[in-house]
Amino acid sequence: MAMHVKKGDTVVVIAGDDRGKTGEIIRIDAAKGKVLVQGVNRVYRHLRPSRQHPRGGRIQKEMPIDISNVLPLDPRTNQATRAGFRTGSDGAKQRYAKKSGETLGTVRKATR
Numbered sequence: 001m002a003m004h005v006k007k008g009d010t011v012v013v014i015a016g017d018d019r020g021k022t023g024e025i026i027r028i029d030a031a032k033g034k035v036l037v038q039g040v041n042r043v044y045r046h047l048r049p050s051r052q053h054p055r056g057g058r059i060q061k062e063m064p065i066d067i068s069n070v071l072p073l074d075p076r077t078n079q080a081t082r083a084g085f086r087t088g089s090d091g092a093k094q095r096y097a098k099k100s101g102e103t104l105g106t107v108r109k110a111t112r
Contacts, residue, residue, distance in 0.1 A: 002085060003028070003030065003067065004071075004083040004095070005028070005067065005070060005071075005083070006025070006095075007027065007028055009024070009025050009104070010022060010024055010072070010073040011024075011035075011072055012070065012072075013037065013070055015068075015069040021037075022073060023037040023040045024037070024038045025070075034064035034066060034067060035067050035070055036062055037062065038062065039062070041062055041064070042060050042061065043060070043061065043062075044059070044060055045058065074099050075100075076097070077099060081098055082097075083095045083096070083098065084098050
């Protein structure tokens, strides 16, 4: 089944502590229903001293958020929009922005 977002999409967070932030999708875990968005849901990871990190310290990294908490960014209006699916004139399945009708990208190429 096709999802409403893909890796590389610019998305808007619609729920949670980072509500309203935008970022690019780095990774999608379809089995768990989670996405990793650049610059969103950042946490500190505390490291004890080791050979790779001799001084130890804290590093900041992104943690996954639920896929239902993000919406793709409409390319025409730069606002969050729901994604719909339609078949293009060449027979390929496409995602499109429900607000403006703008194409968000091809999901599957035509098989014929």
